[in-house]
Amino acid sequence: MSIIIVALPKIEDAKRIRRILTDHGFENIVSCNTASAALIEANRHQRGLVISSYKLPDMHYSQLAQCIPDYFEMLLIGSATTVSAAGSGIMAITTPVKIYDLVNTVELMAGQAEKRYKKAKKKPKKRSEREENYIKNAKLLLMERNHLSEEEAFRYIQKCSMDSGTNMVETAQMVLTLIYDEC
Known part of the structure; x- marks a missing residue:
């Protein structure tokens, strides 16, 4: 579940x-008045949105943006001058805040954070060095024993993996077990 963290210098705001x-x-909305409190909350969750002003008592918004975890979006709230100085990499809305703009922007950004998180979860995890060595050694044996190119050996392992429903x-x-058992 994603969280929305509102970090403004005045807790009433x-x-x-x-x-x-x-x-x-x-x-799931939390309000705080320091960047450190916002970071503590952000680190308790996997994804979300941080709404921040230009300057908090303990940190500048750009520092906060660098410190928030992956899968968090940042929305800057500030004057027109502040927002224009922020650059193009940060989503921002100007003060005075219009409710319609705030709600639509938060909805859009929360959706983006959710989408990025789900997309990253679908990516296969990185193989360990040991797992890479199994694949590399199996390819080398297939190349040597069956006179295959490296690409053909890889494709063979990949096809067998898909056919048997096991991972590579x-x-x-x-493959290594079968070839070594024959020797």
Whole structure:
């Protein structure tokens, strides 16, 4: 579940924005008045959105943006001058904040954070060096024994993996076991 963290120097302003978002159907919203409190909350969750002003008592928004975990988006709230100085990499809305703009922007950004998180979860995890060695050794044996190119050996392991419904590391281990058992 994603979280929305509202970090503004005046806690009353943060609570006001929290109340607006709650009234518009958002859940899991935390308000705080320091960047360190925002970071503590962000590190408790896997994804979300940080709404921040230009300068908090303990940190500048750009420092906060660098410190927030992956799968968190950042929304800057500030004057037109502040927002224009922020550059193009940060999503921002100007003060005075219009409720319609705030709600739509938060909805868009929370959706983006959720999408990035789900996309990253679908990526296969990185193989360990040991797992890479199993595949490499199986390829080398297939290349030597069956006179295959490296690409053909890889494709063979990949096809066997798909046909048997096992991952490539398990298939490479089976290939190694079969070839060594023949010797």
